[in-house]
Amino acid sequence: MLSARRVLRGSHFDLHFGPSGEAGARLGLIVAKKLAVRAVQRNLLKRLAREAFRQMRSELSANDLVLRLARPPGLRMDTQARRLWRADIEQLLARTPR
Numbered sequence: 001m002l003s004a005r006r007v008l009r010g011s012h013f014d015l016h017f018g019p020s021g022e023a024g025a026r027l028g029l030i031v032a033k034k035l036a037v038r039a040v041q042r043n044l045l046k047r048l049a050r051e052a053f054r055q056m057r058s059e060l061s062a063n064d065l066v067l068r069l070a071r072p073p074g075l076r077m078d079t080q081a082r083r084l085w086r087a088d089i090e091q092l093l094a095r096t097p098r
Contacts, residue, residue: 005066008092012073012085013049015092016066025060027053030068041077045069045085052089061098 005018020026029049031042049067073085 005064008095009070010088010092012069012071012088013092014068014070015096016068017063017096020062020064022062022064024062025053025057026064028064028066030066032069035069035072041073044077044082045073048082048086049089052086052093056090056093060093060096063096065093065096067092 005016008015008017027050029046031045033042036042036045053065053067067089074081
């Protein structure tokens with residue numbers, strides 16, 4: 001399924017997208033244990049992605065989006081790291097075709 005979709009690449013995430021049969025955009029998340037070993041970090045990345053999607057959903061076209069962690073995020077989970085991850089997610093969502 002992911003191979004048939006188009007991809008946008010960010011510094012930590014890849015955003016796969018394709019047309020949706022639904023009225024609005026939908027989001028799927030893939031955060032592998034192999035890249036983010038600690039459950040706390042995986043959950044944080046998912047929360048950041050869901051919140052960014054929730055805030056930008058009205059601006060997005062009707063696509064199925066799959067956000068996938070592509071590179072290890074590192075062990076830091078401080079405010080600066082959270083801002084970097086959130087900015088990466090928001091940039092990818094903003095670059096999807098309208």
